[in-house]
Amino acid sequence: MAKIDGTAAPRPTPNRVVPVLAAVALVLVWLLDLGTIQPNRIVPGTGHGLVSAVGWPGAGLVSLVLIASLAVSILPLAWRYWALLVLAGLSLALLPLLLEVFAARHLPPDSPYARSSVGAGFWCLLFLLSLMLIEILGRLKAGRGVQLLVMVVIGGSWLVLLRGAGLESLSLVREFNAQPDKFAQALRAHLALAFGAVAVSAGLAVMLALKMMRSPAWQRPILGAVSFMQTIPSLAVFGLLIAPLSALSSAFPVLQELGVRGIGWAPALLALIAYSLLPMVRNTFVALTEVPESLADAGRGMGMSERQLFFQLKVPLALPVIIEGVRITTIQAIGLTAVAALIGAGGFGGFIFQGLGQSAMDLVLLGALPTIALALVADALFTLLAASLRPVPATA
Numbered sequence: 188m189a190k191i192d193g194t195a196a197p198r199p200t201p202n203r204v205v206p207v208l209a210a211v212a213l214v215l216v217w218l219l220d221l222g223t224i225q226p227n228r229i230v231p232g233t234g235h236g237l238v239s240a241v242g243w244p245g246a247g248l249v250s251l252v253l254i255a256s257l258a259v260s261i262l263p264l265a266w267r268y269w270a271l272l273v274l275a276g277l278s279l280a281l282l283p284l285l286l287e288v289f290a291a292r293h294l295p296p297d298s299p300y301a302r303s304s305v306g307a308g309f310w311c312l313l314f315l316l317s318l319m320l321i322e323i324l325g326r327l328k329a330g331r332g333v334q335l336l337v338m339v340v341i342g343g344s345w346l347v348l349l350r351g352a353g354l355e356s357l358s359l360v361r362e363f364n365a366q367p368d369k370f371a372q373a374l375r376a377h378l379a380l381a382f383g384a385v386a387v388s389a390g391l392a393v394m395l396a397l398k399m400m401r402s403p404a405w406q407r408p409i410l411g412a413v414s415f416m417q418t419i420p421s422l423a424v425f426g427l428l429i430a431p432l433s434a435l436s437s438a439f440p441v442l443q444e445l446g447v448r449g450i451g452w453a454p455a456l457l458a459l460i461a462y463s464l465l466p467m468v469r470n471t472f473v474a475l476t477e478v479p480e481s482l483a484d485a486g487r488g489m490g491m492s493e494r495q496l497f498f499q500l501k502v503p504l505a506l507p508v509i510i511e512g513v514r515i516t517t518i519q520a521i522g523l524t525a526v527a528a529l530i531g532a533g534g535f536g537g538f539i540f541q542g543l544g545q546s547a548m549d550l551v552l553l554g555a556l557p558t559i560a561l562a563l564v565a566d567a568l569f570t571l572l573a574a575s576l577r578p579v580p581a582t583a
Contacts, residue, residue, distance in 0.1 A: 204322045205260035205271060212315040213253040217246075219308035222289045225358065227300040228547055234306060240289040249285070249312075252278050256319065268327045275320045276337055280344035282313060287353035294356050302358040304549060331571045338567065358549040359556075374557065376533030380452060381520040381561075384459030388516060391460070392467035399472055406472075413464040421523055424461060425530045428454035455532035459523055463516040470512025474505030507573045514569035521562045525554065 220234030221241065237246045256274050259267045290303040324334060354360050363370055395413075399406040416424075433449030436442045447453040478501045486496045528536025538554030541547075 202260045202267075202322075202326065205319055206257045208315050208319045208322070209253045209257040209260065212312055212319075213250060213257075215311040215315070216249060216253075216308045219311060220306035221308040222286060222306040223304045224293050224295075225302050225304055226298065228302070228358070228549075229545070232304055235289065235293060237308065240292070240306075241285055242288075242292065245285065245288055268323055271319070271323045272327065272337075275316055275323055276341065279313070279316050279320060280341045281348075282309075282316070283345060283348040283354060285309065286357060287348070287351075290354065290356045301356070302361055303356050304358040331574065334567070334571070359552055362547075362549050362553045370538075370553070373533060373535050373537055373554070376452075377521070377524050377535050377558070377561070380455055380459060380527065380532060380534060381517065381524045384456055384463050384520050384524075385513065385517050387456075388460050388463035388467050389513060392464060392471045392512070395464075395468050396471040396475060400475060409468065410472075413468050416461040417465040419461075421458065421462065421526050422529070424458040425454055425527065428457055429530070432457075450531040452532050454530055455524070455527035458527070459520050462523060463520055466512045466515045466519070470515075471505070471509050474508035474512075475501055477508075478504050503576075507577045510569055510573040510576065514566060514573065517565045517569065518562045521558060521565060525558050 542550030
């Protein structure tokens with residue numbers, strides 16, 4: 188294809204990341220077990236490779252998709268990323284069908300306690316396809332609408348397939364079906380603790396940032412205090428809070444009626460707030476103080492008061508950076524809430540530690556996977572929110 192002036196248009200450069208990921212996925216899915224068949228919940232199962240798990244047609248289809256992704260990514264085609272988006276997106280959306288075929292082929296019909304379990308090959312395939320999808324969306328510079336559509340299609344497909352009859356024998360699904368009410372309770376507790384801590388720390392961060400702006404002498408003590416709290420190990424913070432909260436609840440019975448005790452949600456919430464303060468305070472303070480003074484002078488020249496400058500100029504310009512602090516804090520709080528189950532705070536950490544005690548790895552996954560999913564969803568939503576609030580540069 189030539190330009191109007193007669194010079195040749197530059198050809199698209201081949202991608203180097205996608206072919207490496209596709210090649211690694213192709214090797215690992217053939218070398219590792221795609222799934223295992225367990226006679227019961229505790230006994231280790233028998234692993235099955237790709238051909239044994241889904242047969243030659245299924246193995247050929249998986250290999251064909253990965254080889255096609257590799258080939259398309261290295262060809263200098265203008266439309267290759269859209270083709271890769273379709274390949275990676277549909278592969279991720281329909282990936283649970285491999286487990287359904289595997290269970291149908293190998294699960295013994297006369298053994299009610301037998302179950303199928305996910306193997307290392309499946310996890311590697313899922314992880315590498317996800318990395319491919321992230322790389323493709325980045326190369327396409329896809330807008331927020333396209334990203335949300337891809338997430339909804341993949342997430343919806345997984346929900347439909349996992350709730351179908353074909354995957355009832357999957358160990359992870361059985362663990363969920365055995366205690367759905369407890370799972371819902373853990374979800375509510377996890378969300379309440381994590382987002383409650385983020386909300387409280389956001390309010391405190393704004394007040395502390397404003398205090399540092401008005402009184403610069405407070406900047407070093409406040410930042411030093413929140414930095415010090417960040418350096419204390421999480422388990423140590425939970426342990427340190429048990430004794431004083433127990434003493435307070437004994438001295439004031441009204442606190443016991445509110446559920447404030449040495450263990451439970453109260454020490455977990457306080458510890459999460461302490462850990463959330465540093466990124467929130469630092470990002471809020473930096474965002475509000477780094478607004479160019481020339482813009483403030485221009486606003487004053489237009490007759491704006493200091494209050495108007497703060498709410499109509501500084502806050503809108505600072506919001507993307509503040510949201511970035513909220514994003515970091517939320518992801519951190521979601522992860523630390525799982526550890527808080529050790530002191531009886533509830534949440535998905537209860538499944539993790541219960542599964543470790545019973546040597547039931549699928550019960551561990553029942554707590555770990557939703558925690559990871561919550562963190563990924565929070566990261567995506569806050570990233571999109573920050574991008575939507577970022578000022579659009581003026582064009583000439």
